[in-house]
Each structure stands twice: as structure tokens, then as C-alpha cells.
Amino acid sequence: MRRWPSPEASPTSWLPAAEHWNCAARCRRRARGWRRSLDDSPPCRWRRLREAEPDRRRVRYLAPMRMPNPTTDRRGSTASPRRLALCIAAAALQLGASAEAMRPTQSRQSIQPGEPAAAVAYEIDLADRAGHEARIAMRVTLAPEGARIDPAALASGLRLVMSRSSPGRYATHDFAKNVYDVEAVDQRGWKLPLDRLTPHEWRVDLASAPSEVTFRYTLYADRCDGTYSAIDRSHAHLNAPATFVWARGFEGLPHDVRLELPRGWRVSTQLPHRRDGRAFRAMHLAELLDSPIEASDHLVRGFTLPASGEIGAQEILVALHHQGDQAEATSFVHRVEAVVLETVAVFGEPPRFDHGRYTFLADYLPWCRGDGMEHRNSTVLTSSASLARSAERLLGTVAHEFVHAWNVERMRPASLEPFDFERANMSDALWFGEGFTSYYDRLLLKRAGVYSLPRFADRIGGVVDAVLRSPAVRRTSPVAASRQAPFVDAATANDPSNRENTFLSYYTWGAGVGLALDLSLRERLEGGSLDGFLQLVWSQHSEIDRPYEIEDLERLLGDYSGDPTWAQDFFARFVHDGNAPDYFRLLGQAGLRLRRADQERAWLGVEVEPAEQEEAGLLVVGNPLDGSPAAEAGLARGDRLVRLGGQEIGSLAEFEAALAERRPGDPLRLSVEGRGEEFEVEVRLAGDPGWEVVPYEELGLALTPQIERFRDAWLAPRRTLAESSRAALGTPRR
């Protein structure tokens, strides 16, 4: 769940509503199916391995060895003779360690003098970062000052969980696979019995009535993007659900994080800094898990978002970790500012950022992967591309993620609330949350002056082409596509699927719906636009405690357009069902021509790649598209095309050349091998079905004044429009 009290609220004054967390019920439910598992042996093995190494900094983690206690250990997992022997061996080894190392590890407090420590506090040690490891100590105060923990939550022990889902990502993940070398100790440093209940959950035995539990674990992390964490010589780039184990029953309480930083590193995160810039406090677990952290030698630039109405001036920070120079950074931040201001103009006002600050956490490094991940007051932007070569593309992600500060982060579908960190969150509204956002990331780059008109036409041409061409549009809908997100959004699978024919991404499809809706509103309504409609939605659903259902959007479109019947029809045809809008007419209003890209080119409708070395021909790698010549001929994924028209083919160039020699409508004989059969089949080639969008100017077509007005209203920078409308109204008198 992500419920956000105001930052001024006292850390313990806010507790989650029972109907949302329902911890007691969940614990009871789980308790019924509870089975003790002994797969987590006590960390003797780890201890011994570490101890054998001379590196003193590793010794710090060692707690004094507690001799096994038969009373508590019978309930725990440490009683096996073999484990006992290992523990004793480790204890003997440990005698050689320094007296300093023998003292219980004291958690360094990361709080202001006089403030109570958070009930849950993490310390992150990055000494082993070169090997992609962090050692994390999580201290849980079982009876925190000023807060009451539901006794039911602790009835069977302290339950510690690694998330399976991450805000902004829709598939589930096994973050727990990279958590190891676990151990739990009490406030005296004495070991506590520890079980693993599921692959994602541990249980600490509390029979000895400790006042405090410190759970220590090593996190392995080597994937720099918006979903996972990356720890290496260059940085600790931490996505919170992939980093922090959390405690059941403590979700509503403040969580502190403190990092041990290498020299020269700093931290950027949406969480408020505390004291020395290495310590942070989240008001509750949901805020922690929504707060990515970048620790590295990076630069931070910023600008001020002007006050608007009741919302005061706010700070926009760009934390940039890259290999480029200062000039590239400066130019990038200027363009980020232009995109940010254009985005604010779409919604009419900025969001009210918690703590008055929004942070772009950008990692443009060769060892990162392309991604963007929205959060409430920050976003992660990662790419292997550089600002020098790919600034335009990187700005597209900037625009996309900043639109999310409204659309998804605050204007939120009910289907994503409360957010469940342990399973996939299925939403029927991602065509709106992601798709409309994708439409705007294109539109905003045009308005901000990053895209030329032909480039913009090309970008929306890609969207229109997909909607007009995808076989999925005929058999599914944007709503149904949204519900597929847990299978496609950074999900991994071993078994193939038939996505070519059954799925069109809600990003693309939703962008196509957004484009059609924008142009339809401009066509139907004097001064109407998608911006205007979104401002109405924003006015009704600007916080996540007022999430929307799809019916709300439909009703609001009826209100905005003044024509509920039309709104109903639009939703029925283009949201709940798969239909292609009349893009030719809609785009024509703006002097953009929708046309076939290359209809004279012969097309088979199948994707191929060279087969294995000892095999002849080309391998069919995707499913042939429904209705294509390849599908009609009965080709299937995994078949090998050996000859085209009697000619042997061994390379993609030969395949392309064989098609280029022919015309749409020509017959073509295919020799195919697949699943132990050889057969010949004749197909009739089709024309390339691709579409493109081209400005009238490029076709030598005239722009009427009406077209120019339409284009300006749609694509000109909002700030320019605002200035010209002010000029038209005359200078206001003082």
C-alpha cells in the first residue's frame, strides 16, 4: 500500500488503516499454512569463511558467539549436531579475532539528538562493493517507543520478508534469491534461531524475549536499472524492494537507512536527508520501498519550479551519474527544465511533492540498462547510452517519467491500490496510466523543442502503425492488454508465447488511444484537448486516496465533451474493445498524412535469422503474423526455410534479395523443414503492410490557415501559447 501522510505528521502518529494492511488477518492466514523449514542453516559457514580471510573489515560483522541454549534451540534451527560442531569450530576460530571485533556490533544511530530511533533501522556497508555485495544490518526494536505493535504480528516470531514486486513494475520478481549469509542476533549480540518459511520469508524465534532483533544479510546486486539493484566500484544503485528485507507488523512505522559511504561518494534519494547526508528516514515501509537510492560520485544540478496557486516553489534536482562532461550535463539539465515546464503546463499545476522536492536519479553508464521507473517524488533513469550520443532518446524517458508524477503516482488507478509488495498487481487501466503517458512523452518533446515536426510525425507514426497492423487489436482490447502486464513488464519466462498475435503493448496501444482522443477532442470541441480532459481528471483524482476506476474516466470524458453518449461510444470501441480509430482523418487536421510506408515491397510476414552452423537455411524465430502469407502457408516458429523459389538461402541478405526481386501478388515456392518433416508450399506474397505519418510539407501539399492553427494549438510550446494569449488580452494594468 502507498498511503502518504503529510511530511509534518509525527513519525508515529500515522498507522496504516487496518482494512489495508490487515496484518493480523494475514499473519493468521499464513500461520495456518506455516511449516518449519530448516533450509536456512545458522550463519556458521559464512562466519567461518569470512574468518579465514585476513581482511579485518569483514570481521566487523561478527557478533560474540553465543553457546547453544538447548531450551531455545529446540524451537529454533540450530540444534543439529553438525551445525553445533560448525558453530563451535567457528567460535574457536573467532577467539583469534581482536577484542574489538568480539564486541557486539553497535548500530550507529542516524537520528537527530532527542528524536527516538526508528523502529526499523538499516545500516548498509559497501566495503565489498567490487564483488557486487553489500552487507546490510536491519535492527528491529520490538517494542518501539510511542508505537504499539499488534501482538498477533509477532505471535509466531518476527517475520522478515523480501518483496516480490516493485512500484512501477508490474511483474513479480525473486529478489530473495540474492539475499544470503543471513543471521539474527538480539540486543546483546546473541544469536537467535532463524527459519526460512518460504523462498521470500524468514522467521526469527522470539522465545528468549529479546527487546531488539538485528537481522544481517548479504545482498548481491549487479543489474543497474529501475527494478533491481546494482552494487559495484562505481556506485550503489539501490531499488528498495530489491534491497530491503522488511518486518511484518512494522509496516506503518518509520524506517531509517544509513549508508557507510566510500570517500567521495554522496547519496541522492527522494527520502529526506538526515544529519550528515548519509542517513535517511522514511515515514513508513511503503515510502521506503518507493524510494530508490543512488550512492556514488555523481553531480547534482537543479532548478526551481515556480509557485503555482496554493503550491509554493519547489525544487527539481537532477542527480547525474555519467561519464560525460560538465557542458553535456548543463545542456541536459536545461532541456530537462524545458520538458518539466511543458509537463506542468499540460496538467495546469505541479503536483505537491512531499518535502517540496522531486529528484531525477539518472545513471547513464555503459554498464546500465535502458529503463525508467517512476516514484512519488523521484524517478530512476538508466541507460547504457551517453548524453553525447543519445540525449534525445534519454529526454523521452525524462518526459515519460515526469508525466507519471501526476498520471499513476497521484492520479492512480484503483486497481493498483493498495499496492501489494508480495504479488503481482493487475491493473485494467495501464492503457491510460502508461499508454497516455507514452503519448505525452512524444508530444512533450515536440512542445519542448527537442523533436522537429518530421521526427514527431515519425514517432507517432510508429504508434499508429502498431495499432493498425497488430493482429492483437482484432482479438483483444487495451483493457485486456493492461491485464497482461504481469507477464510482459520485465517478466521472464522459459516457455515461448504467441504474443505477436495476441498482445499489443498497453504503452503503444494506449498511446494510440491517447492520440485519437486528443485529436477527436480538438475536432469536436472548440478549445478542447486531451490536456483539458486530463486537467479535469486531475481535479477529481489528484491523490491516491481518491483513485479512479475506468468508469470514472468515461464519466469525466462525458462531462468534458458535453456528450456522454459519444464518450460512452469512444470507451466501448477503443478502450473495452479493439478497434482502429480513423487516424487518416484525425491526423489530416494537423497536416499529417497517414500512408502506406512501402506497399510495393513484397512481404512474407515472418521473422527469420540464420540457422545453426551445421544446418542449412533460415530459422523462423517469431510466430508468423495472423493473416500474413507465412501464416497462410502454415509456417510455424522453429521451422527452417531452406529454399525460396528453388534457390538455397543461407543469409538474411539472400532472404531480403529474394523478396526484393519479387512484387506483391507474386507466387513464391518455399522449401521448409520442421519437426522432422520436409515440405514444399507455395505462397502468394503480400505488399508490406507498414504505415507511416508524414507532414504535408514533405509531400508538397499546402498548409491551410486552419491546419496551421490546429497544429499550433496541438504542438506549439504551451509557454509560448500562454504568452501569446496574454499578449492578445493586452498587458494587464498595474
Ligand SMILES: [Zn+2]
Ligand atoms: Zn511508465
